Amino acid sequence: MSGIDLPQGTLDLLILKTLNLERQHGWGISERIRQVSREVLQVRQGSLYPALHRLERRGWIRATWGVSDNNRRAKYYELTPAGRRQLEDASASWRQLSAAVQIILDTA
């Protein structure tokens, strides 16, 4: 399995972004990040759950138990309004950061 480890703090952003589309369980989130990034980004599965719980404690996501596509009980996460605001803030600053890094890389 090849791929890039996530830089510090980006996992939260990716989780929020993923949940912005639809409510999802932990497994789904990790699968989706892998697929959408064309297998470039490798989420350490062990670090996903602590991050989810931290986001839940902060009130950005909300957890409910639901039934998964294969008819099993799964814990689904969804974005709260606060989480949506946080996603906007975090994506904006991420774009700024990556653009700045881009400029430096291009000019240097």
Added chain:
Amino acid sequence: MLVRDLLYRWRALFQRKAMEDDLDAELRFHLDRLAEQHVRAGRPPDEARRLSEVALGGVPEVKEQCRESWGVSWADALIRDFWHALVRMRRYPRSAAVVGSSLALGIGMSVAMFSMVDAVLLRPLPFPDQDSIYVIQKADPLAGTHVEELAYPELIDLQESIPGFEYVAVTPTSLYGYARVLETRTADPVQLEASPVSHDFFRVLGVTPRMGREFTDSDERVGAPPVVVISDRTWREHLGADPGIIGRTVRLSGQGHTVIGVMAPGEGFPRGAALWVPLGIDQRVIERRGATFLQAVARAKPGYSRQQIDSDVSALFRRLASEYPEAYSSSQLAIVTPLVNYWTGSARIHLWIVLGASLLLLTAAAISSGGLLLSRAVSRRSEIATHLALGAPPRRIFTQMAAEGAVAGGIAAIAGLGIAYLVIRSLVRWPPAEIPRLSEASLDLNSFCFAAGAAAFVAVVCSLAPGWGASGMRLESAIREGDPRSSVSLRASRARDLFVLAQSAVTFVLVATAVLLVLSYRSVAFVETGFANRDALTMDVTLRGPGLFPAQGFDASTRHAFYSRLLQRLREEPGVTSVGAILLRPLAGPIGWDISYEFEFEAGSWDGGARPKANYEVVTTDYFKTVGSPLLQGRDFDSRDSEEAEPVAIISETLADQVRSAGHTPLGHRVRLGIRWSAGWMRVVGVSGDARYRSGTHSGAHIFVPMLQAAQATRHVVIRGPRPRQELSTLVQRVVKEIDPRQNAGDPLTIGELIDRDTARHRFNVILLLWFGACAVILAVTAVYSVIAETMAARRTEVAIKSALGAPRSRVVRDLVVRTVRFAVLGLAAGTAAVTAFGTLRLDVFRGTSARDPIVLASVAAILFVVSLAAAIWPAWHATRDNRRILLREG
């Protein structure tokens, strides 16, 4: 968001099971999906499961990280630490019991003492803006009096010449003799303490009646219809809490009074007053400057300082002395006391001392418990050192110790509150001394806060030192137990030395204070009071009729007839040995009749200067015999001393000495009394032994005149006999009723009780301090003992080798104890310094002794030294007995 965060953490803390189950299910779901993938890729199910767990990164680790995300890992650690602390306590039940009980005792006592101080001293009086209320009295140092009273005209002087006062009022200096007999139709007449007050009295206090109105100047006129304000308690207990009481008439000492007001509960000032009547309704009171029986209370306007009041009132009194030289002594001084201080009086210093002592006891308990916990940490040193060597941060060791201290403090606080509750209940139930507002003491919010503070203090002391000592422990030293220098960490042993020092210092301070108080108490309580018959019963039999002054309604012959009949009837009763009467019974309070006197040999020599004063008493035949005051010379009064006969007096030994030193014989010499010498000369017919009439600490001069020749009525019966006091008091009550059914005999107290009451606060202090001191000594002994026992345990191999190599037992023991004993001695020195410094305060409670008395301090230090030495040598000596066996066992 904060709320949600807190709710989340709350769930994590208190619904842990559900959280863990959720986490479990969530991870299980993930692992199953991963495993399915692997199975689909053709792996066997067992391997698929293993691979998926690897991919997740270890289930326990992930779970631990998730728990950290819950934001309660600190709480988890705390709970774990507390749990371990409890487990360790159960593992060492004996030391847990010692720590728990000594801390509980310390906390309990200090909480109880604090609640008492809080109720008596700290809680505000029920008067708004109490700090601007002052009590104004006078003193005349040249005349040897402590308190001089004011007369009604001085009220007007104060009101007119001191603009800084908002209101001024006057009231008698004591409740003595103003009681009224309340006649209700339903019950027997009761005697109630009454306080005559000038009409602004309640305005000075700043209180208004809960029902009705307060006095106005129209109530306080000569000839005004009699009115009364009653206390809440009187209203409830004697008037059936009648809501329509205002405007009703009650009969007080045979005269109808209209009730105009009912005060709120707790507003009994002067203390014990059950009702208030207007003062200025008597022409003689209003006009006479010589009628001094009052004190003033004044409310200062905002910003009028105590110093200013002091100097203004003093200036006024000086001016009055020069304007009315025949009425006032030129050496009279103003005494201005804030009402709060006046209210609590000498109880103040006594209470502060017991609170301070209880805090010292608490400190001693905390120190000895801290020492014990430290010893236990030392005995666990290999475990702790291993933890540290394996990379546990010293902080963790510290928090473990802190948890232990906190558990000890918490348990002790709960038990201590129980102890405090019992102590407070018994103090309120059986008040040790007359202390105002003591009955209001209770375990309230303040007490709980104080207990929490005490517990925190205990927890800190109990965890800081062991934690500090333990976190410095090193594995090497713990392993090399045989080496005496490294057997205990350097820090731990240093902490232990400091503990021994502090403990010994605190113990010294407590014991020395207790000893000083005992000495001072001894000089006060076992002083020759001059009354040999402690069993003589005294009772208040003031004749009460209408009018401001109780005896006003009776002329002299009626009074004399009443008392002569009463005494005659009592004398004839079986089981009565002797009976007499006196104006004011001994030790009834600091206020009495101070009156100027002049002997024949010194007549005229006082012109313009201050004249000495003596305590004036009116007595009957047999009074001296009944109370056991010896007549050193001459005779007692008898039937010869009638109204028509030559005026006579009996003087006390102090006065007789004055006469003798002037070269005259006291018997047959003449003396006269009063400011204008109106009473005329009286022939001295007897000399009585000196006695204490005002308080045990004040000796004084006394002049006695016979009842039949005095203008003042006798007010107290003294009676003695082989019958029990209860029977004697019932007897007096019965005979009084038979002679005049409207009269009443009350307040039975024996001479012994009067003496005890006078010293009760002091005794209360002494008893508590002795207890505290004894507890502190026990704690100190335990502490030294446990340090040595601990050292023994740590160094037993070394000790055994030394003995085996032939070292004498005494030297082995000396080596073991010398260090600890040295620090105990240093502590004693520190304690001595503290007490000596304290001694510069020269507190009145140490009267008759001195906090710098070298003999006292040296004796206390010597005793404590011997005790510490014994506590150190005993375990060492004991443990060096069986060295060979120890060595063999160890070997």
